[in-house]
Amino acid sequence: MLVVGLARTGMATALFCARHNARVTASESRTESELGEVPAKMREAGVQLELGGHTEKTFLAQDLIVPSPGVPADDPLLVAARTKRITVWSEIELAYRFLEGRLIGITGSNGKTTTTTLIHHILKAASVETLLAGNVGTPLISVIGETTAKTVAVVELSSFQLELIERFRPDIGVLLNLTPDHLDRHKTLDAYVAAKARMFENQTELDAAVLNADDPLTARFVTKKPQVFWFSRKQRVNEGACLQDDEIFVAHKGKQEFVMKRADIPLVGAHNLENVLAAVTAARLAGVDAATIAAAVKNFAGVEHRLEFVVEVRGARYYNDSKATNVDATLKALDSFPGRVLIILGGKDKGSDYTVLQQALREKAIAALLIGAAAEKIEEQIRGSVPLKRAETLARAVEMASEAARPGDVVLLAPACASFDQFENYEQRGRVFKELVRGLTQKSTGTSSGRGMG
Numbered sequence: 001m002l003v004v005g006l007a008r009t010g011m012a013t014a015l016f017c018a019r020h021n022a023r024v025t026a027s028e029s030r031t032e033s034e035l036g037e038v039p040a041k042m043r044e045a046g047v048q049l050e051l052g053g054h055t056e057k058t059f060l061a062q063d064l065i066v067p068s069p070g071v072p073a074d075d076p077l078l079v080a081a082r083t084k085r086i087t088v089w090s091e092i093e094l095a096y097r098f099l100e101g102r103l104i105g106i107t108g109s110n111g112k113t114t115t116t117t118l119i120h121h122i123l124k125a126a127s128v129e130t131l132l133a134g135n136v137g138t139p140l141i142s143v144i145g146e147t148t149a150k151t152v153a154v155v156e157l158s159s160f161q162l163e164l165i166e167r168f169r170p171d172i173g174v175l176l177n178l179t180p181d182h183l184d185r186h187k188t189l190d191a192y193v194a195a196k197a198r199m200f201e202n203q204t205e206l207d208a209a210v211l212n213a214d215d216p217l218t219a220r221f222v223t224k225k226p227q228v229f230w231f232s233r234k235q236r237v238n239e240g241a242c243l244q245d246d247e248i249f250v251a252h253k254g255k256q257e258f259v260m261k262r263a264d265i266p267l268v269g270a271h272n273l274e275n276v277l278a279a280v281t282a283a284r285l286a287g288v289d290a291a292t293i294a295a296a297v298k299n300f301a302g303v304e305h306r307l308e309f310v311v312e313v314r315g316a317r318y319y320n321d322s323k324a325t326n327v328d329a330t331l332k333a334l335d336s337f338p339g340r341v342l343i344i345l346g347g348k349d350k351g352s353d354y355t356v357l358q359q360a361l362r363e364k365a366i367a368a369l370l371i372g373a374a375a376e377k378i379e380e381q382i383r384g385s386v387p388l389k390r391a392e393t394l395a396r397a398v399e400m401a402s403e404a405a406r407p408g409d410v411v412l413l414a415p416a417c418a419s420f421d422q423f424e425n426y427e428q429r430g431r432v433f434k435e436l437v438r439g440l441t442q443k444s445t446g447t448s449s450g451r452g453m454g
Contacts, residue, residue, distance in 0.1 A: 315407025
């Protein structure tokens, strides 16, 4: 078998298969010197290596190919392999073949990591044997050995992972929302939506599909197979969770239960209310009682890099939302604050339309600082909506924001872009932002200059 790519998921897959006595080859575009200790670790496990590029000969000599999520499904070498009837699976499909116990899968354009982590947090509070995996950071294949008949795996699923499944089937599938994202990879919104929707295609009438009643694209995916449950912050639902008079209720089989007051949710923003409603629905379906759910939500601290409060400097509050890697996530971040936001935008473009940010910027922002490869495109598409400054780097953006911010302002990293032009991933970008911001506290003396962006 062949593993394509030796990032986190590829390494985990190669090592798992080697331990299960498969003859494994790993193909990687990076050279030996660029991979550090990885080649030695692979060879020690008995994995054959093809480094510095991929060859068709290697691809066509396999029975099974598992590409890393970063490798497009329409890569010419994968297309050639499928033409020769060679099986191509994503890592989650391979892992599913070895899974024991139940699986809750969460996908959507935004809110996946927060919702996945919250569901896992609730299950732990209910003393359920649970594992957290998937696109949230730990590949599912890495925890398969820990699954038993009693475990519930809570798995964040990306469109990249779902587009190459065959039998993968969650017992509970949660689709949070659908907005344009990864169009550089999927080319069209329809193709992106179709990849997400694959989560439901193998479900049976014994399974559950949890859908967002307020999201027009998500609401289309009512299927005849799984039982459908809804979550909504705008309307009452007969099966699922909803907000009524600022209180959350969950309904199932004609019975409605009070869960908690909206004011008791520690996470900011309307989008996080939706995430909580989705988590409440999934957790209740998993057998957790309403009181335990409420207590767990109340003490949930949130997730790093998702509207994460960092520090207050000279009266201005700094928030890290590095996970806002698409336009809709940035809109949701802006909507979480009343106004006077200095926002940092930019990174690697994913084929996004930034013009849709204009109205929110006019209403909520006082300045936008542009960084990275997408800065020129963003500037062209949002010009006139808010004062703009080219910062180029994150360090310079933080410096410029700190010079301009006044007491009561919010400095928000919500880039609307991927991070790969200047960082390894959004986590590294977020960590660097936090280090830069915390460095301001050491330099801070006196009061803010209150200078505008000009």
